[in-house]
Amino acid sequence: MKTIGYYLSVVSPWSYLGHRRFYDIARAHSAEILYLPIDSSIVFPKTGGLALKDRSLQRKRYRMQELRRWRSHLKLELNLEPKYFPTDPKLASCVVIAAIEAGHNVTELVYELMRAVWVREEDVSDPSVIKSAIERSEGNVAELLSAANQLHVQSVFSENSERAVTKGVFGVPSYVVGEEVFWGQDRLEFLDTFLNDDFA
Numbered sequence: 001m002k003t004i005g006y007y008l009s010v011v012s013p014w015s016y017l018g019h020r021r022f023y024d025i026a027r028a029h030s031a032e033i034l035y036l037p038i039d040s041s042i043v044f045p046k047t048g049g050l051a052l053k054d055r056s057l058q059r060k061r062y063r064m065q066e067l068r069r070w071r072s073h074l075k076l077e078l079n080l081e082p083k084y085f086p087t088d089p090k091l092a093s094c095v096v097i098a099a100i101e102a103g104h105n106v107t108e109l110v111y112e113l114m115r116a117v118w119v120r121e122e123d124v125s126d127p128s129v130i131k132s133a134i135e136r137s138e139g140n141v142a143e144l145l146s147a148a149n150q151l152h153v154q155s156v157f158s159e160n161s162e163r164a165v166t167k168g169v170f171g172v173p174s175y176v177v178g179e180e181v182f183w184g185q186d187r188l189e190f191l192d193t194f195l196n197d198d199f200a
Contacts, residue, residue, distance in 0.1 A: 002195060003032045005176035007160070007169045008110065009040055010096065010124060011089045013078065015173040016114035017070050018185025022175065023107055025188060029195040031177075035106050037093035038172065042161035047170035052086065070185075077119045084123035090157065091148060092124040092133075097156045098147035099139060108137040 004026055008015040026033050044050060052060070064080060071078040092113045099106045112133040116122040122129040127145060134141045147153055164174070168181045175182040175191050182191045 001030060001032055002177055003034060004191075005034045005036055005167065005174075007036045007038050007164045007167075007172055007174040007176065009089055009172045010037060010092045010110065010113040011085060011087060011117050012040075012114075012172045013067055013118055014185050016111075016118050017074060017076060017078070018173050018188055019111055019114060021074075021185070021188050022173070022191075025192045025195070029192075031195060033107075035096060035100055035110065036160045036164070037089070037096050037110075037157060038161040038164045038169075039090070039093070039157060040172065042158065043164050043170065046165050049170055077115075079118055079121055082117055083121040084125075085117055087117070087123050088125040090125075090154070091127065092130050093157050094148035094153050095130055095134065095144050097160075098144050098150075098153050101153065101156075102143065102147065104139065109134065109139055112136045 006022065008019075023033070025031075040049070041051070052063075055063075067078065067080055070076075071080075096106050096110055096113070099109055113124055113130070116124050116129055116133050122132075124130060124133070131141050131145065134144055167176050168179075169176065169183070171183055173183075173185055175187070177191070177194060180194060182188070182194070
């Protein structure tokens with residue numbers, strides 16, 4: 001069984017756009033998914049990336065064009081400029097990590113947190129918003145929110161980010177199989193091909 005490291009941000013539109021398709025590809029190949037929420041503010045400075053606010057006008061414009069194109073192509077709901085973006089992903093990410101440590105399948109939880117930002121236009125730094133996302137994914141609210149505030153869970157968030165850098169990750173989403181890094185939801189077709197052992 002192949003294992004895929006899924007480096008993601010719950011506030012990334014690209015992670016959201018690729019989430020369901022990635023899960024379906026992994027399932028089709030019976031691959032194990034390691035969900036690894038990361039902090040872009042740690043990864044970007046170490047890998048040459050820039051926060052959205054620091055990018056050139058040209059890059060910002062192109063980003064909007066691409067979001068519009070992919071929204072139409074995938075026929076997914078997506079607010080291009082949601083009310084609460086950017087926002088701090090730390091608590092939501094730590095809830096995901098806490099759920100993983102508790103042995104839960106976090107596929108739906110991650111998706112609901114992403115939808116909170118990009119569809120529902122909610123602030124995922126707000127515990128009440130996270131609570132609702134946990135409830136929609138049928139998780140234990142009290143258990144996960146409590147665990148998310150523990151220091152060892154928060155340290156995993158930082159460790160994931162450092163691990164991403166050592167694995168060659170510089171942006172989200174990134175899908176890593178062995179030494180192969182697939183950056184961006186627009187590389188999912190290549191990931192699928194690789195899992196089929198069709199790359200030379």
